[in-house]
Amino acid sequence: MSLTEHTATDVITEHSAPIGADPTGPEMFGHPKGLFYLFFAELWERFSFYGMRALLVLYMVNELLYSDNVAIGIYAAYGALVYATPVLGGMIADKLLGYRKAIMLGAVLMALGHFALAIEHPIFFYGALALIIVGNGFFKPNISTLVGSLYKQGDKRRDAGFTIFYMGINIGAMLAPLICGYLGHEYGWHYGFGAAGIGMLIGLIMFWNGTRSGVFGQNGLPPSQEVLNEKVAGVTRGAWVSILSVVSLPIFAILLFNGTMDIPGLGQVSLDGSLIDIIMYYILLPVIAIVLFYNLVKVDKVERERLIVVILLTFFITVFWSFFEQAGSSLTLFAERNVNLTFLNAAQTNSINPFFIVLFALPFSAMWLFFSKMRMNPFTPVKFALGIAQLGLGFMIFAWSANYADADGRVSIWFLILGYMFITTGELFVSPVGLSKVTELSPVKIVSFIMGIWFLSSSFAHHIAGIIAKLTSVSGSGDGEVGGMDSLLVYTSVFEQIGYVAFGFALLALLLTPIMRKWMHGIH
Template sequence: MSLREHTVTDKISEHAAPMGAEPTGPEMFGHPKGLFYLFFAELWERFSFYGMRALLVLYMVNDLLYSDNVAFGIYAAYGALVYATPVIGGMIADKLLGYRKSIMLGAVLMAFGHFALAVEHPVFFYGALALLIVGNGFFKPNISTMVGTLYAQGDARRDAGFTIFYMGINIGAMLAPIVCGWLGVTYGWHYGFGAAGVGMLIGLLMFWNGSRSGVFGDRGLPADPALVKEKVAGISRGNWVSILSVVALPFLGILLFHGSLDLPGFGMTNFDGSLIGIVMNYILLPVIALILIYSLVKEEKKERERLFVVILLTFFITVFWSFFEQAGSSLTLFAERNVNLTFMNAAQTNSINPFFIVLFALPFSAMWLFFSRMRMNPYTPVKFALGIAQLGLGFLIFAWSANFADADGRVSIWFLILGYMLITTGELFISPVGLSKVTELSPKKIVSFIMGIWFLSSSFAHYIAGAIAKLTSVSGEGEAEVSGMQSLMVYTGVFEQIGYVAFGFAVLALILTPLMRKWMHGIH
């Protein structure tokens, strides 16, 4: 589970409640009671999201009998789209629906998506993924923003409230692979997906009950209720959102289907010539680049230099997530095929990262406070360099495990655990501070746009991660089954390359640190 999900929405929601607004409704344990409804709603939603994610590639390879290449392509396309739609969902909530209606719509779509995965048919499979993509776009950015509306700006309890909420995210992410992975492997994949659907329904009911009981007060309602009801072509604007969300499903399904298929005349590889590759490379990336160039030219020297630092930080975080997101694809198959899984199955290994986040998050927070008091807190570019280096070391641990493999090409699970621990500490060096600096460094006129790009960095990272994962493919249509030792050499060879490349980017971040410090103009 990625800490970015907390840090992004935390900073956005700092501006969600008007200045001087009072906390909403009754309190519990010194916090607004609504916080705990949101805590459990998000816990169960993340349970459903990460339970399904832990099973997805394994299901495609072992049950649908897709080749590694096809499975990685679909997984990458899904990841790219699921991190792109929250930008649109957040805008629709701000301008029309409000947070509550958006959350309810997203939860319903996601519940349908999880249960549709339990039906073994291609139409249901791609339709289910499309439902999850659209539903996540409405749910994810808005439930966290709801947390911010419960606190007045400047309320000293805000950080503690988000820490409680963030723990719910990670508890859900940690438990989901354990439960859904056990059900999927022991009783059948569809039981695992069904459990994820049940988790989503529980989250939906928790949020609905909170809204019905009035613990949110008037927070999260549409800014202009009349606008939501206003009719266009005989249908209210609010209903048009639901209709267009359903209309978008087949188009997203096509994007997912072509996530691993080459379209002639585009790109040099199957991946960048796919339909999702065309959208990312030839539409989205040029548009973002042109807007950024225009913004750089327009700003004064100081703002321009700070914005350039933001662009560099976004580049480095994209590199980090591109390697990190092997967790749901190549690392999961590596665990299944080449790790002696003595007390968990391959799907359940996805719980290792959120477990370490829960374990280390508060000590890391205390460590940064201590360093700040001692005036030893590293500058942000240095933290980025150290975080990427730790991730690289984690992948080198995976690669090093090949030296201790048994005759079947399997290695001890402790190599997997140690590698994941280093990847997680790397995440804690980067993710909590990244967006904080983006919001500080970005020109105020375009801070929302830059935050949107920060979201999209995860989308591009999933796209790149899919291309990297394909380098580990050892199963394909018509190909002879490889031995355990052969697959071990393929996986660890790629992991070793990732480790060295990560170290290269860490060195680059250190080299650029003096220049970035200068261009940050006093921001640490």
């Protein structure tokens, strides 16, 4: 996810070509050829991810008959975990596997997970989500970092390259709800989940083909093949990573589970979803804080201040995603219950945001380059403030729609589309810009770990988003028939509050801009 405004300093990691070498290799359309293999691999991986996401809450509410609270809780836990595992995946790639092997392992696990969702059984349901969580941890941070490693230090094409990569993400995210949502709605939920699995398999093949054809050069290889092949208890370290990944699956399934289930041989098993709260806030967050503090002390003054800026940007992106991620839960249920869906079903409304990304990404990229040449380009903190404000405006539009509802408590789909448009322009101000700044501002030896921290912000954001979404809960039975004026007022009142809070954080980002600009030390 990367679109930036200024000449970027590349990330030369332990797995990249050495400084002074040209890591780009063969080119296509003025960019490293490897970029386009990563483009299509990420496109299909995001197709699988967002195709499943568009169906998940609706499937739980309408098919599994979970209440809003339970479905939103599971969705929030899944979102939190799927963006927490990249911290570990980034560290393992940095120290042991290298980007390529981590990406391949992640792709295999996610493909298995999406296909497992097509099997109707609670154990397969939770096991499938666990596979996707673990697989995403290996895949997501490392494919983004591999994109950055394709460009040599100071390459002015780097920002545009991340923008192309971001387009691949959103083309996949746009097509997935349309196709998977259609199949799920017309033929059955599991046809939609199966289509997501096929998408992941195509992404896996695309990346594997790229590694075979040599388009990545020396980038993404293990830091030490000898260490990777070294045996521990008779098994290589690389094999231990795969084994422990599989062993961890029941743990993640348990963290997701929130309710009671009949398990053959065990009878009824009940678990409390608050386990994930303990893991995130009492274990994960302190560990991350300690590691960050250690690195802040270890690096020099310039690196320290730049890293502090990354932490502040991560805070603001967490705020942004906490509101933005209503899209997969409360906004999807709002669309089903209180929007006149004339040409899209509720699952397919998840394609509106990526549609606008695809529409606006290249014009935004050109706009930043134009502003940069004119020396009018806003600094990154200003862009964050403007992006959060636009998100707030989008939610205010959702809230204002209540004034134009019909007698059944339904509003025009154009309110949904217009609100999503402003949320999307806000995203283009923060997400692609922020991702590129992480790779620029982070100390080079821990760049994948910091990239994992960046994705971890989405983990905490999903958890917070679940708390917010539960404020919109209007269903206790999970029958999927809730609607009317009562639910409309519940949804729109929460959306209005989100809008006001977003405006407040936008103002805070503006106030912090001078000090953040100083600490970026020349990076725009």
